[in-house]
Amino acid sequence: RQLLPSLAPAGLSPARLAPTARQLGRARAAIDDAVAALLARAVALFPAGYARLEPDAFAAASREVSLRALARCLMTVGGGVYTPRLDRLERLHAALCGPAAPARTLAGCRMLRHRGAVILCREAAQVTEERAISAGGRLRWDGRFLISIGRGGDIRAQARRAETGLLLRRLGPDGWAQIVAAARWLRGNPIPPPVRPTLPALWRDGRVLAVPHLGYRDPEASAGLPPVRIDHAPAHPLANARFTVA
Numbered sequence: 001r002q003l004l005p006s007l008a009p010a011g012l013s014p015a016r017l018a019p020t021a022r023q024l025g026r027a028r029a030a031i032d033d034a035v036a037a038l039l040a041r042a043v044a045l046f047p048a049g050y051a052r053l054e055p056d057a058f059a060a061a062s063r064e065v066s067l068r069a070l071a072r073c074l075m076t077v078g079g080g081v082y083t084p085r086l087d088r089l090e091r092l093h094a095a096l097c098g099p100a101a102p103a104r105t106l107a108g109c110r111m112l113r114h115r116g117a118v119i120l121c122r123e124a125a126q127v128t129e130e131r132a133i134s135a136g137g138r139l140r141w142d143g144r145f146l147i148s149i150g151r152g153g154d155i156r157a158q159a160r161r162a163e164t165g166l167l168l169r170r171l172g173p174d175g176w177a178q179i180v181a182a183a184r185w186l187r188g189n190p191i192p193p194p195v196r197p198t199l200p201a202l203w204r205d206g207r208v209l210a211v212p213h214l215g216y217r218d219p220e221a222s223a224g225l226p227p228v229r230i231d232h233a234p235a236h237p238l239a240n241a242r243f244t245v246a
Contacts, residue, residue, distance in 0.1 A: 034065045035072065036239040043073060047232050048213045049144050050121035050195045051077055053111075059097035067093055075236040077120050078108035079143025114192045122198040130169040133202075135226050141168055141200055146233045150226030166209070171201040175208045179216050189214055200230060 042057035051073055058066045070093050071083050084107045092106045096118065103112040108126040112119060122144070129142050135150040147168060176196055180186045191213065202209045202225070209222040212230050
């Protein structure tokens with residue numbers, strides 16, 4: 001806007017620029033629609049915060065659409081707010097669409113093969129956030145999950161005592177070893193092993209009290225712990241609302 005007066009002598013008046021802006025808007029809407037369609041058929045997103053990708057669908061789509069779709073996946077799974085650098089994104093895209101699809105990392109995510117499929121999950125080493133949490137509280141953790149405990153005013157005194165010292169952090173390999181020793185049935189959980197260490201868990205005094213995604217609660221240490229709700233709600237959802245042009 002500040003440059004418009006100096007651009008007018010060159011013929012770049014608002015009246016001349018408006019049709020160009022509308023044309024660019026229509027192009028963006030078309031690309032966004034194509035990206036959303038590719039994501040719908042090529043990506044399965046799971047509540048535990050990981051995604052399963054269909055490499056053939058990404059390879060068959062136009063390169064611009066495919067790259068944008070992959071960037072959306074990285075931001076959704078990684079909880080980031082910025083699009084990855086193009087050169088790194090292109091290398092990951094080449095690996096995804098190549099014959100081997102080797103394990104790669106980018107934007108806090110890890111891409112690897114698991115049981116014949118390609119999954120994209122959070123890179124465990126990048127999950128470092130630790131937060132104190134109390135009953136009635138609600139917070140966003142790791143840029144990916146909205147977590148709340150109990151119902152605020154409905155929490156009983158017993159529950160308030162049980163919440164003391166609660167810490168929200170990743171399960172990690174040590175937490176997984178701890179809970180699987182207490183509940184061997186967890187080994188059969190359908191959440192892939194590379195995802196499990198990245199899951200949010202409630203800890204107290206070095207002991208895992210609950211891992212909602214795995215359906216685990218310590219029968220002794222979690223006594224009186226209010227219900228825990230976890231929603232996968234990254235800052236950037238997999239597909240945006242449709243871009244429109246007036």
